[in-house]
Amino acid sequence: MSFPGFPPMPDFPAGEVWLAGAGPGDPRLLTLLALHALATADDIVHDALVDRRALDLRRPDSVLIPAGKRGGKPSPHQRDINEILIERARAGRRVLRLKGGDPFVFGRGWDEASALAAAGIRFRIIPGITSGLAAAALAGIPATTRDTNHAVILAAGHRAEDGTSTTDWAALAKLGQPIILYMPMSQLEDIVSALRQGGMGERTPVALIQSATTEGERVLESTLGSVAADAAREGIGAPALLVVGAVAGLRSQLLANLVGWR
Known part of the structure; x- marks a missing residue:
């Protein structure tokens, strides 16, 4: 070739x-x-x-x-x-x-x-x-902007093969930077609870992106306090990515003119 x-x-x-x-x-x-x-x-x-x-x-x-x-x-x-x-x-x-x-x-x-x-x-x-950055970008969510953040955290949301999870979500929350979580659905409620314990407010913008870049793609905009209930109500499941932080709230500014990836 x-x-x-x-x-x-x-x-x-x-x-x-x-x-x-x-x-x-x-x-x-x-x-x-x-x-x-x-x-x-x-x-x-x-x-x-x-x-x-x-x-x-x-x-x-x-x-x-x-x-x-x-x-x-x-x-x-x-x-x-x-x-x-x-x-x-x-x-x-x-x-x-x-x-x-x-x-x-x-x-x-x-x-x-x-x-x-x-x-x-x-x-x-x-x-x-990498799926986290691509899924967010294609949905109209920037990983960084000059006005919101100069860093972004990529984190795995699933448990290890032995059933344990060693991620200190509360510590990540204290960093004050947006977090993009890969495969969060199996412990979404626990992650949300820990992030809130670490100081993230319940009104923190979040976006849950299911089956990014496929025909089954769905984007759910919510808040940290409501996302678990909203995901259950809307039937959002794996594979999915979760964007948490101010950048997740910027999507609405682009949607009117954002051309879809398809």
């Missing part, structure tokens, strides 16, 4: 693994390098949330290997995924590990990269558009 005026795409040698991000959902948000990897790989080990239309861009004789991890549902253990990548690479295959968003932002990319390094497997990292 080549593009006039662009640097040449790198070779994808046999026995190598590429860890790539597929972006937030819409296949048009794939990077050119990810597209090149799809067109070249022998084996594609992909997450459950990777759009089927993105997978359809693969080489016709390539092998699809589902490895999606979905909260609350049976899914492969990370060590099993690591073993698949290592075994396929050692068999002389060109292996693409395709993840939603960016592999190094709540994507377990480090787990896989470190396992490959320990096994002596060569690998390449291909960043993707």
Whole structure:
């Protein structure tokens, strides 16, 4: 695959693994390098949330290997995924590990990269558009503005595989910066309660974005004190992202002229 005026795409040698991000959902948000990897790989080990239309861009004789991890549902253990990548690479295959968003932002990319390094497997990292920032931007919510904040917090809202969660939500609330939470639905009420205990007011603007960049996208604007009840009433479920802070309240200023991503 080549593009006039662009640097040449790198070779994808046999026995190598590429860890790539597929972006937030819409296949048009794939990077050119990810597209090149799809067109070249022998084996594609992909997450459950990777759009089927993105997978359809693969080489016709390539092998699809589902490895999606979905909260609350049976899914492969990370060590099993690591073993698949290592075994396929050692068999002389060109292996693409395709993840939603960016592999190094709540994507377990480090787990896989470190396992490959320990096994002596060569690998390449291909960043993707991380879902939290993309979902917010496409919904008309800036991550930062000069008038509201000079920092933004990205946080994982789901529990760890052992059922624990070590995030100190109250401490994050005290920082006074907007928070973008990935996968918050399983403990939304607990997160909201902790943020309020940390000093965030119940009228703090929030936006809950479900299935960002897909046909099922829904955006719920609410407040910190009401979002859990509003989400339950509206039937908002995973996959979703939660934006908390002043930036979430800016969306209404853009909606009249904001052209939708579709």
